Amino acid sequence: MRTPTIRERSCHTRPVATTQFRSCTLCEATCGIAVTLEGERVIEIRGDADDPFSRGYICPKGAALADLHADPDRLQRPLMRDGASWRELGWDEALDLVGERLGALRAEHGRDAIAVYQGNPTVHNLGLLTYGQLLLRSLGTKNTYSSTSLDQLPHMLAALLMFGNQLLMPVPDIDRADLFICLGANPLASNGSIMTAPDVKARLAAIRARGGRVVVIDPRRTETADRADQHLFLRPGTDAVLLLAMIDTLFTEQLVRGRVPLTGLDALRTAAAAWKPERAAAITGIAAAEIRGLARALATTPRAVLYGRIGVCTQEFGGLAAWLCYTINALSGHLDEPGGLMFTTPAIDPVPLAGLLGLDGGFARWTSRVSGKPEFGGELPVSVLAEEIETPGPGQIRALLTSAGNPVLSAPGGPRLEQAFRKLDFMVSIDPYLNETTRLAHVILPPTSALARSHYDVALNAFAVRNVAKYSPPLFERTAEQRHDWEICAGLLTRLGLPRPLRGIGRWLGAKLGPEVILDAALRIGPHRLSLKQLRRRPHGIDLGALEPRLPKRLATSDRTVHVAAPPYLADLPRLERRFARSPAETGELVLVGRRHLRSNNSWMHNSQRLVKGPPRCTVLVHPTDASARGLVDGGKAKVSTPRGAIELVVEVTDEMMPGVVSVPHGWGHGRAGVRLSVASTVPGESVNDILDPAVIDELSGTSALFGQRVEVTAV
Numbered sequence: 001m002r003t004p005t006i007r008e009r010s011c012h013t014r015p016v017a018t019t020q021f022r023s024c025t026l027c028e029a030t031c032g033i034a035v036t037l038e039g040e041r042v043i044e045i046r047g048d049a050d051d052p053f054s055r056g057y058i059c060p061k062g063a064a065l066a067d068l069h070a071d072p073d074r075l076q077r078p079l080m081r082d083g084a085s086w087r088e089l090g091w092d093e094a095l096d097l098v099g100e101r102l103g104a105l106r107a108e109h110g111r112d113a114i115a116v117y118q119g120n121p122t123v124h125n126l127g128l129l130t131y132g133q134l135l136l137r138s139l140g141t142k143n144t145y146s147s148t149s150l151d152q153l154p155h156m157l158a159a160l161l162m163f164g165n166q167l168l169m170p171v172p173d174i175d176r177a178d179l180f181i182c183l184g185a186n187p188l189a190s191n192g193s194i195m196t197a198p199d200v201k202a203r204l205a206a207i208r209a210r211g212g213r214v215v216v217i218d219p220r221r222t223e224t225a226d227r228a229d230q231h232l233f234l235r236p237g238t239d240a241v242l243l244l245a246m247i248d249t250l251f252t253e254q255l256v257r258g259r260v261p262l263t264g265l266d267a268l269r270t271a272a273a274a275w276k277p278e279r280a281a282a283i284t285g286i287a288a289a290e291i292r293g294l295a296r297a298l299a300t301t302p303r304a305v306l307y308g309r310i311g312v313c314t315q316e317f318g319g320l321a322a323w324l325c326y327t328i329n330a331l332s333g334h335l336d337e338p339g340g341l342m343f344t345t346p347a348i349d350p351v352p353l354a355g356l357l358g359l360d361g362g363f364a365r366w367t368s369r370v371s372g373k374p375e376f377g378g379e380l381p382v383s384v385l386a387e388e389i390e391t392p393g394p395g396q397i398r399a400l401l402t403s404a405g406n407p408v409l410s411a412p413g414g415p416r417l418e419q420a421f422r423k424l425d426f427m428v429s430i431d432p433y434l435n436e437t438t439r440l441a442h443v444i445l446p447p448t449s450a451l452a453r454s455h456y457d458v459a460l461n462a463f464a465v466r467n468v469a470k471y472s473p474p475l476f477e478r479t480a481e482q483r484h485d486w487e488i489c490a491g492l493l494t495r496l497g498l499p500r501p502l503r504g505i506g507r508w509l510g511a512k513l514g515p516e517v518i519l520d521a522a523l524r525i526g527p528h529r530l531s532l533k534q535l536r537r538r539p540h541g542i543d544l545g546a547l548e549p550r551l552p553k554r555l556a557t558s559d560r561t562v563h564v565a566a567p568p569y570l571a572d573l574p575r576l577e578r579r580f581a582r583s584p585a586e587t588g589e590l591v592l593v594g595r596r597h598l599r600s601n602n603s604w605m606h607n608s609q610r611l612v613k614g615p616p617r618c619t620v621l622v623h624p625t626d627a628s629a630r631g632l633v634d635g636g637k638a639k640v641s642t643p644r645g646a647i648e649l650v651v652e653v654t655d656e657m658m659p660g661v662v663s664v665p666h667g668w669g670h671g672r673a674g675v676r677l678s679v680a681s682t683v684p685g686e687s688v689n690d691i692l693d694p695a696v697i698d699e700l701s702g703t704s705a706l707f708g709q710r711v712e713v714t715a716v
Ligand SMILES: Nc1nc2c(c(=O)[nH]1)N[C@H]1C(S)=C(S)[C@@H](COP(=O)(O)OP(=O)(O)OC[C@H]3O[C@@H](n4cnc5c(=O)[nH]c(N)nc54)[C@H](O)[C@@H]3O)O[C@H]1N2
Pocket: 118, 119, 120, 121, 125, 147, 150, 151, 310, 403, 404, 405, 406, 407, 409, 410, 411, 412, 430, 431, 432, 433, 435, 447, 450, 485, 594, 595, 601, 602, 603, 604, 665, 666, 667, 688, 689, 692, 706
């Protein structure tokens, strides 16, 4: 389908160039892009100055959408493993084969024998959020895994336990805040997360321009910290202690205020009283006066917010820390207030829709078969995936479907996962690349590229700092040999979810009912009563206004109050007490944290030359004191090791690291046999998840502790 051309320019020697407008689907910022095409060729991608939300901003990844589209390594047809090589299949043959193999294993071993792993790009993909979820539901397996447990699960758990629904995650009202405390996030590299806010750099600069303050608390002096008024080093994994001490200050100095009804204040006060700022200072590395000052500033600045993100979640006390982030905003009067942490009013409200799909959540209703880890929202933590495949017995995983995920690089214990995947009776991957994970599959089903499919940000608009809506039509009609993600999922759904006599009707319906039908219906019943037709008329998107107070109506708790002392959190506090019974002595040991780079995107965008060019990115950052103690030199090589293995990286000696902490990015290490990524596989780097221990998790939520694990670094 070709949408009406907005601007046209003609030229004597070249075909007519057209410019079309859509959203970038690569990260949570959802920037508007203007794509100039000559026929099917993408000539240029720029920021769309008329997008009311992103106002012309894009980052280098946005322009690289053109590279992804034209990448000769992007698979165009289904592949079937044939010994050591791959054979192309037709779509019907491939989908029939997958349907038959999965169906047979399910019939023989039961529903839980089929596991599913859904990766991060799912959230940027309308087809996977609609038909992908329907497929998952129809499989009805307890062995559901996703990048959630490598990421935001603690925020979702806090939303469930405090506000009554796991999707009710409030977002910082960055455009109206006069104090922005940023804990464990680096939006200048990540472009913001659970805070959809294109051009965070300008939004943070605007806070300072209106006389406000930006404070960054992070074990590394990050790009965001460089543009802040203040940066404080914090020892990894100690956020919960910092926040409890700040909360204790709010109580002892009678700074608790706010109009939102809160339940559990007494229990919270008692819990926080054990964490006086002096005690917290010895643990966190932040002075007691500074901790009190932060609490006072938060409570006395009328428009202020404390925003915590992945550094808060993916650590040993991620559950507690994420709870306390929301809680401290509630106590200091900044929940549901302009400039504070607010709830959105998206044109498609996922909260009731998730309820309709049976996705409204739940926690620890059952536990994993082998090591008894809690379920969350119907899924299990990735940390148990390998053992669930390798441990015999009823309910053992025999087959795996991965969709838009690369757990071999993205999950701690990658080598163990690889070993486990090789033991599966059957594995299928819905993925455009032959990469570290999909090379282990029996069949790969490749979808069309992002530019060739339609898009609407169902998920990310629900976490945006303004209420916005935008529909992106596909730029190209797919060829007869290609399939969209939604079509692949619909194809499998028909084969696995319907009895044989109904499959013909299912196929017919699937072909008629694309995601647009679902989208239009969801828009019409949504709070702004929009329609797809209205969105098609506004190709730059629609601004639906600033966030508005929504409580208590928006709460889904039975008593319509915010629960600030939910029992699972109180029950986890003794673990924190045990861990920090003695404050950590200066042992000279090192712990590891991750980092993101503007030109990289988790494990999968390293095949674009324009993004990977320049100095090596997969390096280990070490503080000068730690470097000299180990004879490490800037530009030299070091072995970074744990009991699980070692990787070799180039060293960067820098005082941007907190002493005792080193930083290594994730998602690298593509030079492996069988990978078909001709650019990425030549880029130096290794996978940090090869050495991280999957057993180190936040015991409360099951989330992997990606940050704060002990490592040794030695000169090579
Ligand atoms: N050590 C460490 N590990 C981490 C992190 C960290 O900070 N440190 N971060 C964690 C986080 S936050 C996340 S979200 C995870 C990400 O982990 P994953 O989601 O498992 O991995 P990605 O690297 O995002 O891989 C995305 C995959 O989707 C494919 N893909 C891309 N676009 C599409 C599409 O449109 N359709 C389909 N079907 N496939 C597509 C790509 O080819 C790739 O194989 O990594 C986690 N791992």
